[in-house]
Amino acid sequence: MTAILVENLVKKYKNGVQALKGLSLTVKEGEIYSLLGQNGAGKSTLINVLTTYLHPTSGSVTMLGKDIYSGAAAIRTDIACVAQRISIDTCLSLTDNMMFQSKLYKIPKVEAKKRMETLINCFELERYLKYPVASYSGGVKRRLDIALNMMSNPKILFLDEPTVGMDIQSRMAMWDMMKKIRDDFGTTIFFTTHYLEESDSLSDTICIMKDGKEVIQGTPHALRGYLRQDMVKISFAGEEEAKDCLKLLKSEFINEKAHLGKDEILINSENSHGDLKIVNRWLLENSIAFMGIEIVQPTLEDVFIRLTSKNEEEGN
Ligand SMILES: Nc1ncnc2c1ncn2[C@@H]1O[C@H](COP(=O)(O)OP(=O)(O)OP(=O)(O)O)[C@@H](O)[C@H]1O
Numbered sequence: 001m002t003a004i005l006v007e008n009l010v011k012k013y014k015n016g017v018q019a020l021k022g023l024s025l026t027v028k029e030g031e032i033y034s035l036l037g038q039n040g041a042g043k044s045t046l047i048n049v050l051t052t053y054l055h056p057t058s059g060s061v062t063m064l065g066k067d068i069y070s071g072a073a074a075i076r077t078d079i080a081c082v083a084q085r086i087s088i089d090t091c092l093s094l095t096d097n098m099m100f101q102s103k104l105y106k107i108p109k110v111e112a113k114k115r116m117e118t119l120i121n122c123f124e125l126e127r128y129l130k131y132p133v134a135s136y137s138g139g140v141k142r143r144l145d146i147a148l149n150m151m152s153n154p155k156i157l158f159l160d161e162p163t164v165g166m167d168i169q170s171r172m173a174m175w176d177m178m179k180k181i182r183d184d185f186g187t188t189i190f191f192t193t194h195y196l197e198e199s200d201s202l203s204d205t206i207c208i209m210k211d212g213k214e215v216i217q218g219t220p221h222a223l224r225g226y227l228r229q230d231m232v233k234i235s236f237a238g239e240e241e242a243k244d245c246l247k248l249l250k251s252e253f254i255n256e257k258a259h260l261g262k263d264e265i266l267i268n269s270e271n272s273h274g275d276l277k278i279v280n281r282w283l284l285e286n287s288i289a290f291m292g293i294e295i296v297q298p299t300l301e302d303v304f305i306r307l308t309s310k311n312e313e314e315g316n
């Protein structure tokens with residue numbers, strides 16, 4: 001069943017900024033869905049609309065079979081949202097924070113205690129119980145924030161950049177937590193990120209968005225060619241050198257999918273080791289001054305460049 005269906009969503013802020021420009025997407029029930037986009041792409045705006053906090057300018061949203069406008073009150077009891085800023089009360093203890101949350105949702109005390117114990121146990125928060133919340137690291141505070149939001153047993157959990165600024169250990173703990181929420185509680189997770197590898201390794205479906213619109217949506221497997229395809233990168237001292245070399249390279253390797261980056265040339269490659277050798281030899285034989293050559297994984301910016309050049313090739 002479809003958890004969220006967004007069609008042609010437009011959001012124009014009062015100051016004239018159009019943050020969403022006709023965005024459409026589909027989230028399936030029980031999946032981890034990631035919205036991947038750079039700063040200012042419109043991710044938080046979309047979350048604010050989906051969580052009924054902001055009114056869109058036009059377009060339609062159906063969530064759990066209900067229209068978001070007429071069914072807003074019912075939808076609010078079925079969803080939870082962890083915003084970009086942490087919302088826990090650092091003056092209260094971990095358990096007081098959780099019990100306070102249950103009061104907001106009017107959960108009976110006995111039931112609330114049971115849920116709290118399950119969540120503390122499931123997310124391995126026991127070891128923090130004896131310390132004041134104010135002393136927790138950013139990563140643990142964020143995990144507690146998510147545990148709080150799970151107290152209401154939401155059908156859909158929205159997370160806005162849950163791992164931003166975290167070190168790798170905290171990020172991995174967060175990924176485990178998100179998988180547990182999907183697998184043990186059956187909750188649909190909708191999260192935003194600008195980390196390519198996070199979207200790739202964690203989600204069932206990825207939507208890449210840019211400038212208020214979806215660019216492509218699919219499983220990590222289907223988007224593999226964009227997210228994981230190796231590239232051969234040649235670095236230069238400046239942009240002009242890179243441009244000159246690209247012209248020459250394209251005239252000699254007609255089939256190579258090479259494009260210009262900043263002071264560099266990137267070549268999409270299915271056989272990166274073989275291509276690296278060939279291109280390296282060609283550079284040396286033609287006495288081209290370059291700074292380095294290596295095999296790299298695409299960044300989000302590279303993915304956008306590829307997606308845009310694909311659209312141009314197709315005449316879109
Ligand atoms: N309340 C607001 N009023 C006016 N413009 C806004 C408002 N909130 C966001 N914007 C603008 O809308 C655009 C999208 O912002 P949004 O916060 O949705 O992006 P984002 O993808 O969440 O970015 P980030 O990765 O930085 O969190 C930006 O140009 C931003 O400046």
Ligand SMILES: [Mg+2]
Nearest residue numbers: 043044045084
């Ligand atoms: Mg944001």
